[in-house]
Amino acid sequence: MDHQAQLDEIDRRILRELRLDGRLSNTKLAEKVGLSTTPCWNRVRALEEHGVIEGYTALLSQKALGFPDTVIIEVTLDRHDDEIFEKFGQALADLPEVMEAYLLTGEYDYLIKVAVAGTAGYEEFLRRKLYRLPGLRHSRSTFVLRCLKRSHSVEP
Incomplete structure (x- = not known):
């Protein structure tokens, strides 16, 4: 599946927001991209299912962990x-x-x-x-x- 060709501007806005803060609640994300909560949740779910969103993670500080x-x-x-x-x-x-x-x-x-x-x-x-x-x-x-x-x- 060619994901790039199938992403519309709303998908791209969702991805940009999640890239900046993967912990955004669906309500906040929907507000930021101009959707109601259900369509926003459905889009995020579809992006996950199609492998566009591969996962979510925490960024750890090398310095704080002793490896600066x-x-x-x-x-x-x-x-x-x-x-x-x-x-x-x-x-x-x-x-x-x-x-x-x-x-x-x-x-x-x-x-x-x-x-x-x-x-x-x-x-x-x-x-x-x-x-x-x-x-x-x-x-x-x-x-x-x-x-x-x-x-x-x-x-x-």
């Missing part, structure tokens, strides 16, 4: 077969410090966004976790100085 720093790591594997991609990808996904991980085209196989506590936390992550994953050949890391934009979805 972010490191971007590029990883190359030692070989490129389905088994190593599967093992490495699963092991990577199981690490709690890994916030995002992408399989790439190009020079590196993966791009990983990791939460750490300073250089000591980063060293510990490398030595005790990343370097122990199956198939890792090379990595290159960059500390994030400041986040300029953070979004968990595109704007509808």
